[in-house]
Amino acid sequence: MFDGLEPEDPQQVGRYRIVARIGAGGMGQVYLGRSPGGRPVALKVVRPELARDVDFRRRFVREVTAARRVNGAFTAGVVDADPDGSPAWLATVYVSGVSLGEAVAQHGPWQAEHVLALGAGLAEALEAIHAAGVVHRDLKPSNVLLAPDGPRVIDFGISTASEASALTHTGMTIGTPGFMSPEQLTGRPIGPPSDVFALGAVLAYTAVGVGPFGTGTPHALHFRAVYEEPDLDALPLELRQTVAACLAKEPDQRPTVADLLHRMTTPGKRDTAEATPLLTEPDWMPYEVDRLVRAKAATPLPRNPTSTPALAAAPTPTAPDMPAALHGATPEPLRTPTAPATPAAPATPAAPATPAAPATPAATDASPATAPALHDEPTQTADHAAQSPGDVPPPLSRRSALFALTGTAAAVGLAVAVWKTTNGGSGSTGSPSALQSSARKPARTTTPPTPRKPGQQLWSFHTDGEVKSTPTIANGVVYFGSNDNNVYALDAATGKKRWSLDTGSVVYSSSVVVGDLLYVGTYLNGLYAVDAATGKRRWVFGDGSIFWSPVVVDDVVYVGSSDGHLYAVDAVTGKKRWDFRCRKNGDVTEAPVVVSGVVYFASDDDHLYALDAKTGKRLWAFPILDGVNSAPVVANGLVYISSNRLYAVNAATGKQQWSRAGAKYKNAGTGNRALLSPTVVDGVVYVGDSIEYLFALDAATGKKRWAFETGSSVFSAAAVADGVVYVCSENSHLYAVDARTGKKCWAFRTGAGLESSPTVAGEVVYVGSKDHALYAIQT
Incomplete structure (x- = not known):
């Protein structure tokens, strides 16, 4: 759960003695700290390059000030901070809990009565957060910790105060695919209804084991959240109407947090005569989860700093993102695969100069004692x-x-x-509008x-x-x-x-270099052909559209787009040769493959296609x-x-x-x-x-x-x-x-x-x- 301290880690931050590493995120390193009296806190230290940014500091001060006003029974609030310090930092209540994601992964989906109890606690937590003028923006399973007396919503140190602009202006991205509201993804104003949308997605995830927009690449999940209806068929009837209301596309069509709390605690409002278990009762969550939570709570925390062993010994894995890491929860298994890639073919590349070949390390066994059965x-x-x-x-x-x-x-x-x-x-993991970064440092x-x-x-x-x-x-x-x-x-x-x-837009596409040109897709501004030696733009195809990773064969660029097409583009001129439209305009978010005159690619219309590379004519389609x-x-x-x-x-x-x-x-x-x-x-x-x-x-x-x-x-x-x-x-x-x-x-x-x-x-x-x-x- 904890990593030892590295030589570069501080021994003291503010009045807190640093004991161990908990995790890290884009914003900085998270430590387990102890106050002079021994109280444990989760202490987040902002990365130096962010802290030097004046614009970031201004927003950070504003958001910390707002977050300190949050005081709710089901939140883990900010207890101390120094946004102007060197380094800048904030400390939150340490919750020795298990993340909701970990609990569902280990013990499966929850029954409706337990989901309703969880939902009541989360709604009450959001009430307290919104009352302080804060919008969380990243409510997800790893930001919900389970304690014996109810859930705790964590991590509003990177939440956004209602009157403040987002931290994304300095490169931060806030939000998680599958849990982000349509307005987050389309650049519209963000308010409390955005958190209601996320709450609906969290409840669906807890009841089914997968989010309401399924699995897939972040691009696919973003598209479904904005344009497609959620899949709620597997939800129990007691939950379906409430979750569907939370997931309405338009913010003004979603219920308020107060209305949600009433729905989830009033039998007549949810088509069941059974009362929601009280969060003060021991059976508010499934029995197996309760045992896991109580065992975690009984585990002593480290009191003295420990150093990290050598890298070759592979340190204990840390939490994947700052939210779960903030409070010592075991990393949540994220269900949203993010744009997978495939390695390229072997050749004889001009390898970069490297140090002399090292000695081969001794292998250590990291295979599980009992691997899961496929x-x-x-x-x-x-x-x-x-x-x-x-x-x-x-x-x-x-x-x-x-x-x-x-x-x-x-x-x-x-x-x-x-x-x-x-x-x-x-x-x-943020919204397209938020990703249009401005005023960047070298x-x-x-x-x-x-x-x-x-x-x-x-x-x-x-x-x-x-x-x-x-x-x-x-x-x-x-x-x-x-x-x-x-x-x-x-x-x-x-x-x-x-x-x-x-490029004026986010670049998460991989590049391909052929001859003197580099080809790369952008999130909003089309497919680029760039001089590989100088970085000068040669041409752009589909300016204003979303393009993913291209491949190039025989002077043709094959690339997928969010408009439901696979395109074949002349690699020299940037002119379209042909395009193929998928069923239901399915987003083509993965790179195609070209083998022996056949283009293979997959679409979010749930099909694998084979096309003739010269004409774009379909050869076959396999349903997935x-x-x-x-x-x-x-x-x-x-x-x-x-x-x-x-x-x-x-x-x-x-x-x-x-x-x-x-x-x-x-x-x-x-x-x-x-x-x-x-x-x-x-x-x-x-x-x-x-x-x-x-x-x-x-x-x-x-x-x-x-x-x-x-x-x-x-x-x-x-x-x-x-x-x-x-x-x-x-x-x-x-x-x-x-x-x-x-x-x-x-x-x-x-x-x-x-x-x-x-x-x-x-x-x-x-x-x-x-x-x-x-x-x-x-x-």
């Missing part, structure tokens, strides 16, 4: 094809691999990329002493936004996008900036249950695609070869963990799940070979090089795992969760983090 579906032969493109595509030529293959790159083997075209696009490069050990940092480069795009390496240069609206080009050996281009969670991967005549389960589909006919469901939730009667972004190398599929594991499966049959416990969600695709699997986790760690045995080689911790896929070039692995930095790490 669930087979027999091979099926039902014909899903509209028509067949002919024989199974032959093995890739080096030219084909060189230019385009997002998914086939993963099939062949390494996440090295002179021409890398993986879809590293992960969605923003990015900084920090270079620690030259390390030589595997898993140690070579350099890091900091931006003003979360780095979720998968880095691309070409000709000794690293290219990547940031939520501060910029595309960056860095020297791969030193991390020094060569150029940056402000439960939405799309990944880009396709093509290997050995099969297309691998994940929804809540992993599918292997015949590339020529579109018929299912096999499918595999994720492991069952612990102690839950129904429901499986979602399987996310696959990578296929040497006959093995490496795929993470939405809770805490990376699996190695036989690519031909789907049978499990091993499971590695990551401690949190694995949203992105793994990279494989020289017998080592590199995988990122939302608990802030990059892991290196032996590809044969599934045993851990080493781990590297960043300052926040990782949604970028790693990229390996030479003896360096590059990865972006939600702590606003890109890291270069020794392999």
Whole structure:
């Protein structure tokens, strides 16, 4: 639960003695502190680069002032702060609780009576928050801690005072896909109804085990929240009307918090004669959850500072985001996979200069004693094809691999990329309007002493936004996008900036470099073609539209858009060659794959498509249950695609070869963990799940070979090089795992969760983090 202190950590902040690390987020590091009298607090220290920003300081002072006015029975409020200090910090009540997300993941969905009791406590907490003039903006399962006497809503140190503008102006993003209101996502004014929307999503999640807008990439969840109706069919009747009212698209159509409290505590208002359990009674939450909560509350907290062991020993995973970390809760398994990516095909890249090859570390066993069981579906032969493109595509030529293959790159083997075209696009966790950052500081490069050990940092480069795009390496240069609206080009050996281009919109698309041009999608301002050497814009396609990660084959750029189309664009001129419209205008948020004249891609209309690459004519379409969670991967005549389960589909006919469901939730009667972004190398599929594991499966049959416990969600695709699997986790760690045995080689911790896929070039692995930095790490 706690990490030891690092040498750079403060020993004292204000009047509080620092005891241990709890977690980190985009805003700063969170510590367990103790007052002079020994009282534990969760102490958040703002990152120095943010604290130096005058605009950020002004907003931070305003928000802390507002947050200190919150005083409710079901909140964990601010007890002390020094927004003008050096460093700036705030301290909140420490709650030794279990997060709602952890409880649902371990013990499954709750019955209606328990959900109503939870809802009553959360509504009362929001009443207190709103009465202080504060809008929370990020109510989600990890921001709800469960205590024996009721829930606690946490983390309104980054909430927004009603009269203040959002902290997103300095690169912060506030909000979580699947729980954000339509007005957050479309840039309209935010008020208490936005928290009511989030409350409805939290209640649906608790009752069903998945949010009302399903699973998938953040882009898909954003789209559904704004334009589609929530799926409430699995909700108990006692909850359905109340949750549906909370999730109304228009703020003025949602109930007030006071009305919600009345609905959830008055039998006649919710179609049941049973009374809601009182939060003062021991049975207000499920029995198994109550036992878990009481065991956590009885666990003593550390009293004295402890140091962190060596990196190669892999520190205990920390919470993936600041909200859950603030109060010591075990990291919540996030259900919203964020723009998975697939590693690129092997070639002979101009690798960056790296230190001398280090000694191989001793592997340590990180596999679970009892790995969760995956669930087979027999091979099926039902014909899903509209028509067949002919024989199974032959093995890739080096030219084909060189230019385009997002998914086939993963099939062949390494996440090295002179021409890398993986879809590293992960969605923003904030609203599109909030992501239009202004007044940014120059990015900084920090270079620690030259390390030589595997898993140690070579350099890091900091931006003003979360780095979720998968880095691309070409000709000794690293290219990547940031939520501060910029595309960056860095020297791969030193991390020094060569150029940056402000696109005017968030960049979470991965880039592809072909010849002297770099191609990259933006959230609002179209598809860019950029001079790879200078950063000068050559052309823009679809200005004003949302485009995701492109691939390039034979002078054609293939790219998906939020308007429900896949486009083929001339790579030289930027002129459209053809477009394909998906069913129901399904958003195409993942990178396509081009193999032997066939384009494979997935859409949020719940289909995997195969198109003729020259004409855009459909060859076949395969229906996918439960939405799309990944880009396709093509290997050995099969297309691998994940929804809540992993599918292997015949590339020529579109018929299912096999499918595999994720492991069952612990102690839950129904429901499986979602399987996310696959990578296929040497006959093995490496795929993470939405809770805490990376699996190695036989690519031909789907049978499990091993499971590695990551401690949190694995949203992105793994990279494989020289017998080592590199995988990122939302608990802030990059892991290196032996590809044969599934045993851990080493781990590297960043300052926040990782949604970028790693990229390996030479003896360096590059990865972006939600702590606003890109890291270069020794392999």
